[in-house]
Amino acid sequence: EPEVTQTPSHQVTQMGQEVILRCVPISNHLYFYWYRQILGQKVEFLVSFYNNEISEKSEIFDDQFSVERPDGSNFTLKIRSTKLEDSAMYFCARQDRGQTGELFFGEGSRLTVL
């Protein structure tokens, strides 16, 4: 049983369109993360979310990105106006023990921007 469920598994969108990626943690946890992986490259940190607030974000996470936990369960990543270079796998992860423990990742959402 997956620890974290992500939807959609694959989304194709036109450049400039808005995209919302969703993550549903199975258990009630406080620490969540979004990472992305461009094909063939390393896994890059985007943003961490603690107690319903952004705790840290990377340089990649510019004004085009936002995160929310609108209903206390779903955890969403929104890209307002997609660019070609946003094409990547986006992974949601939760963390159990503070901010230094292991991460439990979802299977990822593959975003293709045309």
Place this chain on the structure above:
Amino acid sequence: SQQGEEDPQALSIQEGENATMNCSYKTSINNLQWYRQNSGRGLVHLILIRSNEREKHSGRLRVTLDTSKKSSSLLITASRAADTASYFCASVLIQGAQKLVFGQGTRLTINP
């Protein structure tokens, strides 16, 4: 600078042999973790070693940490075809943000 670089980038061995992957990092860490990723799938946590530990075992996995050399190694013994995957090290820094910083990964292929 890169925090977490794996070596080699790719490794191909025969089933039954041992596979060793190395990871180097640049700044002081709280702990170092190894993850596995099958092609197109999510990352799966394998093992965590804290900065005050030198060696840790989990099944066929053995991880070492040398903080003086800022390096870690992952040994998979008696490899199986199912071990074919990419392996990433990830570190949690002592200072600054507590996020995990991943390396480039080692692509391991086990030939039957």
